[in-house]
Amino acid sequence: MPDVTQIENNRIASFTEQFPDAFTNLSEMGYDEHADKFPEAKLEGLKDAEGNIIAMPRDLGPVGLMYRVDIFKEAGVDPTSIKTWDDYIEAGKKVVDHTGNYLLGGYDDNLLRVMMQQQGSYYFNEEGKLNITSEAGQKAADVLQRLKDEELITFTNNWDGHVAAMKNGEVATQPGAVWWSGTMIEQMPELSGKWDMVPLPAMEEGGTRASNNGGSALGVPSSSDNKAAAYAFAEFATTDVDSQIKALQNRGLFPALTTAYEEPEFSENQEYFNNEPFFQKFAEVVPEIPAVNHDGAELEVRSIMGSEIEAFMLEDKPAADMLEEGENRASQQTSKETTN
Amino acid sequence: MAVQAEKKEKRKWITPKTAPYFFLFPAVLLFLAFMVYPIIASLILSFQTRVEGVYQFSGLDNYIRLFSDPIFYKALGNTFIILFVQVPIMLFIALLLAVFLNVKFLRARAFYRVSFFTPAVTSLVAASIIFILLLNTDYGLVNFILASIGLEKVEWLTNSFWARVSLILVTTWRWAGYNMVILLAGLQNIPNDLYEAASIDGASQIRKFFHITIPQLKPVLLFTFVLSTIGTFQLFDEPYNLTNGGPNNATLTITYYLYNQGFNYFDFGYASAIAILSYYLSLFYHGYNLRW
Numbered sequence: 001m002p003d004v005t006q007i008e009n010n011r012i013a014s015f016t017e018q019f020p021d022a023f024t025n026l027s028e029m030g031y032d033e034h035a036d037k038f039p040e041a042k043l044e045g046l047k048d049a050e051g052n053i054i055a056m057p058r059d060l061g062p063v064g065l066m067y068r069v070d071i072f073k074e075a076g077v078d079p080t081s082i083k084t085w086d087d088y089i090e091a092g093k094k095v096v097d098h099t100g101n102y103l104l105g106g107y108d109d110n111l112l113r114v115m116m117q118q119q120g121s122y123y124f125n126e127e128g129k130l131n132i133t134s135e136a137g138q139k140a141a142d143v144l145q146r147l148k149d150e151e152l153i154t155f156t157n158n159w160d161g162h163v164a165a166m167k168n169g170e171v172a173t174q175p176g177a178v179w180w181s182g183t184m185i186e187q188m189p190e191l192s193g194k195w196d197m198v199p200l201p202a203m204e205e206g207g208t209r210a211s212n213n214g215g216s217a218l219g220v221p222s223s224s225d226n227k228a229a230a231y232a233f234a235e236f237a238t239t240d241v242d243s244q245i246k247a248l249q250n251r252g253l254f255p256a257l258t259t260a261y262e263e264p265e266f267s268e269n270q271e272y273f274n275n276e277p278f279f280q281k282f283a284e285v286v287p288e289i290p291a292v293n294h295d296g297a298e299l300e301v302r303s304i305m306g307s308e309i310e311a312f313m314l315e316d317k318p319a320a321d322m323l324e325e326g327e328n329r330a331s332q333q334t335s336k337e338t339t340n
Numbered sequence: 341m342a343v344q345a346e347k348k349e350k351r352k353w354i355t356p357k358t359a360p361y362f363f364l365f366p367a368v369l370l371f372l373a374f375m376v377y378p379i380i381a382s383l384i385l386s387f388q389t390r391v392e393g394v395y396q397f398s399g400l401d402n403y404i405r406l407f408s409d410p411i412f413y414k415a416l417g418n419t420f421i422i423l424f425v426q427v428p429i430m431l432f433i434a435l436l437l438a439v440f441l442n443v444k445f446l447r448a449r450a451f452y453r454v455s456f457f458t459p460a461v462t463s464l465v466a467a468s469i470i471f472i473l474l475l476n477t478d479y480g481l482v483n484f485i486l487a488s489i490g491l492e493k494v495e496w497l498t499n500s501f502w503a504r505v506s507l508i509l510v511t512t513w514r515w516a517g518y519n520m521v522i523l524l525a526g527l528q529n530i531p532n533d534l535y536e537a538a539s540i541d542g543a544s545q546i547r548k549f550f551h552i553t554i555p556q557l558k559p560v561l562l563f564t565f566v567l568s569t570i571g572t573f574q575l576f577d578e579p580y581n582l583t584n585g586g587p588n589n590a591t592l593t594i595t596y597y598l599y600n601q602g603f604n605y606f607d608f609g610y611a612s613a614i615a616i617l618s619y620y621l622s623l624f625y626h627g628y629n630l631r632w
Contacts, residue, residue: 014605014606015606017392018390018393018606019393019606020392020393021393155498157477157497157498158584160472161476164479297605299604299605300604300605303600303604304411306586307411307586307588307589308588310586310587310588311588314498314499314500314587314588315500315588329410329411332408332409332410333409333411335405
């Protein structure tokens with residue numbers, strides 16, 4: 001085993017549930033002193049049942065609505081007028097009328113989860129019960145259904161297909177996490193200057209316009225023989241401002257360390273993103289991201305909902321049935337109770 | 341070591357009678373450690389479930405869950421579709437290729453044999469990437485060709501039906517040459533006298549094929565059939581690389597489902613139950629087929 005491991009946020013619970021003593025208690029080693037440097041929603045997900053920190057926040061995945069500046073301009077749509085998902089669908093119709101392509105692409109349950117978290121809800125409630133058919137879930141499913149009925153969304157099959165759809169201009173928007181910027185700059189350099197971001201559309205006028213997808217943390221396996229050194233390294237890697245800025249600029253890794261947001265590099269205009277302070281815009285929505293419960297069964301339920309999304313997109317299963325059947329399946333698979 | 345011990349203690353441990361056991365010992369030890377132990381361990385594991393990091397006996401829970409798991413039935417169904425559709429097609433193609441490459445007057449036989457066998461030694465990950473590119477709905481070469489002769493584009497990897505077809509195509513591509521080599525070896529063992537005698541009796545080529553080649557080849561055909569069936573029950577690489585088991589689990593196989601449960605969700609108890617059940621399914625299937 002390594003002395004330090006980087007773990008995706010939403011996978012941590014599935015490790016700790018199966019291997020409760022897998023990670024060193026970092027609170028005991030003094031990490032609590034850094035607690036106020038990170039967003040609460042992030043840190044909450046990195047604690048064990050007793051409230052001890054077991055992994056150090058590395059990066060976040062704040063979500064925004066990334067869009068093609070040139071396409072929106074040609075279609076005569078003002079992206080700043082998109083405040084709700086209803087606005088997004090209306091704007092989308094105009095964009096698609098103009099381009100003949102699609103508004104967005106999708107191949108998994110990411111957007112469903114993003115829209116649920118945005119409403120402070122998730123596949124699980126705080127007690128770990130399945131909560132997929134919640135009101136928030138139904139509202140999110142309704143948006144997906146309308147996007148599909150209006151033929152605004154295209155199935156991109158997998159990561160590569162999704163990147164290709166963005167690169168080829170088949171889609172005009174990408175409601176996604178900030179780390180997409182790394183992929184965009186690296187794989188679509190020719191689109192430089194053509195992408196920008198507005199905050200995520202809200203479910204209702206005045207609703208939350210922030211959500212999260214992904215992000216990672218550094219943990220020290222309890223089997224490590226060099227815990228002190230591992231702690232020192234991970235502490236440096238998560239609290240040193242310069243390293244955060246470098247990772248942001250080179251890879252689009254958005255720091256969890258909020259003190260980094262005050263660095264001048266953060267508010268710099270990004271050439272690739274329409275000469276706008278792209279990262280600053282994401283930093284502004286970070287405090288609004290609702291905290292949700294990533295349960296140990298996360299991966300299993302996501303895989304089930306991924307299949308349901310495929311049935312919805314490819315086999316015309318109604319979005320409402322998708323939630324209903326997904327929740328039944330998940331309950332049957334994980335022997336978890338549901339909230340209803 | 342053994343010789344030294346003998347000299348020192350002057351006792352005859354190794355006699356012609358005991359020697360075979362000493363020779364067998366390393367192999368038996370490895371067999372016990374890497375075959376028998378894992379099988380027993382996974383059998384035990386299949387009756388256990390992990391509660392807060394500790395394995396506890398849970399009786400038949402894993403099996404009860406398995407029998408009421410719709411995704412498992414889907415995976416089972418997919419596996420049997422491949423078994424009943426892909427295996428016969430592949431063996432038939434392999435047999436045709438073998439007979440064709442066994443023809444005396446064919447030139448550059450070695451070249452063809454190597455060509456048809458190549459897929460079996462190709463890295464499947466690399467091959468899958470090529471197939472994914474070829475079969476892409478919008479930019480793939482296959483659809484480009486179909487479109488250019490006026491046919492509709494096919495959703496090779498994103499439609500449940502066609503994804504299964506793609507999986508069958510790729511599996512056949514990979515394993516037909518392998519079976520061909522085995523059948524070819526079988527063909528070359530058929531005594532020429534039989535054909536000669538048949539020729540003298542005035543039998544046609546087709547008659548010879550059905551009345552000499554196939555009956556003579558029966559043990560070899562059976563062998564390739566058993567190999568392919570076992571391979572199908574263990575099918576994993578192809579759907580993993582090509583379709584990720586999708587869309588909507590249309591290409592999920594038993595082994596792929598086992599992998600997901602074990603290595604994605606860390607539910608090793610349930611994964612073991614799947615393994616044990618699929619072992620017995622495979623065993624009964626063979627028992628049924630081999631009874632003649």
